[in-house]
Amino acid sequence: MKQQYDVVVLGAGSGGLTAAVGFRKVGKSVLLVEREHIGGECTNSGCIPSKALLHHAKGYRHALEVAGETAQSETYRKNAFTYVRNRINHILAEETPETFQKLGIDVVMGEAEFTAPCVVRVGETEYLYKHAVIATGSSPRPLSVPGLNQADVLTNQNLFTLTEAPEKLLIVGAGPIGLEMGQAFAMLGSQVTLASIDDTFARLEDAAIQPILAKSFEALGVTTLLSAHLTNVEDKEAVFEIRNGETVVEEKRVAFDKILVAVGRIPNLPKGLDVATIKHDARGIMIDSQFRTSNKYVYATGDVALRLKFTHTADDTSRQIVTHVVSKGLLRTNQKKSVPKVTYTYPEVAQVGMSMKEAETKYGRDGIMRVEVPFTLNDRAKTDSATAGVLVVIARRLHGTVLGAHIIGPAAGELIGVFTLAIDQKISLWSIQQTIFAYPTYSLIIKKAADFFVGTQLVELKKDLIRVSKKSLPKILIALVWLIALTQIYAYQQSHGMGVTETAFMVFDFVTMTVWGPLIYILAYTIRPLTFLPGTALTILSGIFFGFWTGTILTIIAANLSAAVAYITGRFFGGNLKLEDSIIGNSVSALRNNTFSAVLTMRLIFLPFDLVSYAAGIIKTKFIPFMGATVLGTLLGIATFVSVGASIDIESFRQNGITIDVIDANFIILSALVFVASLGISKLLKRWQAKP
DSSP states (O other): OEEEEEEEEEOOSHHHHHHHHHHHHTTOOEEEEESSOTTHHHHHHSHHHHHHHHHHHHHHHHHHHHHOSOHHHHHHHHTHHHHHHHHHHHHHTTSOHHHHHHTTEEEEESOEEEEETTEEEETTEEEEEEEEEEOOOEEEOOOOOTTOOGGGEEOHHHHTTOSSOOSEEEEEOOSHHHHHHHHHHHHTTOEEEEEOSSSSTTTTSOTTTHHHHHHHHHHTTOEEESSEEEEEESSSEEEEEEEETTEEEEEEEEEOSEEEEOSOEEEOOOBTTTTTTOOEETTEEOOOTTSBOSSTTEEEOGGGTOSSOOHHHHHHHHHHHHHHHHTTTSSOOOSOOOOOEEEOOSSEEEEEEOOHHHHHHHHOGGGEEEEEEEGGGOHHHHHTTOOOOEEEEEEETTTOBEEEEEEEETTHHHHHHHHHHHHHTTOBHHHHHTSOOOTTOTTHHHHHHHHHHHHHHHHTHHHHHHHHHHHHHHHHHHHHHHHHHHHHHHHHHHHTTOOHHHHHHHHHHHHHTSTTHHHHHHHHHHTHHHHTOOHHHHHHHHHHHHOHHHHHHHHHHHHHHHHHHHHHHHHHHHTTOOGGGSTTHHHHHHHHHTHHHHHHHHHHTTOOHHHHHHHHHHTTOOHHHHHHHHHHHHHHHHHHHHHHHHTBOHHHHHHHOSOGGGBOHHHHHHHHHHHHHHHHHHHHHHHHHHOO
16 A cells, blocks of 8 residues: 655654644645654653753752751652653643644654655555655663663663652763753752763863853762773672773772663664665764755754754754755755754753854964853842853954853853854844843843953954954055056056057067967966956957967966966965855855865856956865866867857958958857857756755
């Protein structure tokens, strides 16, 4: 039995549900296939239950701080996992198969297997599709250690089936899950040990955040082991080697009732990927810049394909896939969006954009400004007794462009959205400083950071301008010499009443009077990008003076040399521009990654020759692919214009200028055929580029 759908979505987690609903809203017939439970990891064993447990644990901790331990507080503590399951069930009530069937989405429970490039089978039924979206998610990475009883192991998949907090909990892994659950169980009264192979606590966080977060764990009585490698387990006692590099410094033994393993995720790969010609490896399904797999009819989203395994990245990717497919590829996807990351500890930690090290590597230490604002300067934090925290903003000097933001403090996850918007929309701290924020709110700390930037920048403006001027001085001097030389050339032309045609004739009269003529022509053409002499005119004149074959060969050599000169000029004067950070950043990245095909296409459709060459240098495309594409892409264009010149009678042209009488019709026909061939090849190239 076979059924046909416009779209088949595998996996009913965040990415899959977003894709299914999105396609249905635009009128597509949609089949949603789920192996285990609607809602995926996030609702059943990830984001929702973990945040519910944290909320309950924080409430219990706050009650103890206010009233001490009471019978009511103990009852509240014991109800932690009941509360979690109630929250899960509350959300699942909105994510039933019936809910989506009412939207017109067919739902099938079972495991899907690809049986052909455009066919999946679930049970005994095969489903044909025009497009498919794989959103099958990921699973906890298992931990294999000698002596470890799997009955003692917890992962996010079975953690929330507990009925009470274990007395002694060992957490292996200090990523977001390890940190969040470490605090939650410590607040609920567990004796928690957090072990990490990293030599720095919260290694990926900013240096100003790490000590604040570490202090909050210490205050809860959490024991932290760093550079700790679990070697074996003996009777509910974990044995760790504390290492300095490869050297074992000491051995630590940790007693536990349960071990929570939080050492990463592995992709859930559907069956039959090879049959469907979908490439994959141990990291997941391989996708291109449009989230498309090696099977052009199949897309992949979420943990099974993305490097950043967050619910919000899966959701965003699915939205983009829907738009891309519905627009038939006209609307391109964007993989360069800034992705905020939040760890829901107490206090919360949030980050978006570059780290300090990344910013220094890209812009240099003198090119950036680091702003730190403690929450002790925020009045709302003072009223809430929540001043433990800091905001760190990294921005470009002078520009004020936000490069990165790092926060630890109350509402960090809410505040980070402002900086995500600022990075993606290129909103500078100059603009943010002019924005009105309500008082008293936590968000005023953002304006405080902008105030600091503006104040510091105004004080150091003179120093920064001198620094930038010194750095640009060689380019300014060369540009000035270049401008003076051009001015003298044009002044000479004006004083002798010479236009472009007269100048070209003077050059070619000189060229034809010497055996060095071809070399002089090549030299004149090579430096042409520096004099702005029209390349088309020189190309046509080469046909007039040298004939079709000689003119074509000479111009091929000269044109490619001139392209190199224009490229180097663009690279010299524009090489320091960070265009990948501008509003055209996505286009710049695409051109860098596909230099050969992009430049070849532009050459074939006769885009302005020098403009393409200058632009290639400015955006720092790769030189060898650029030149290779130029060599191939200019052959037809050069032949076209040289043939026009070869069709013109020079003496008649000198006397009468361009008239229909001086043009040989055969060469015009050849030019037209070459031009049509160029357009045809460019269209074929575009189709080839569109293939995954």
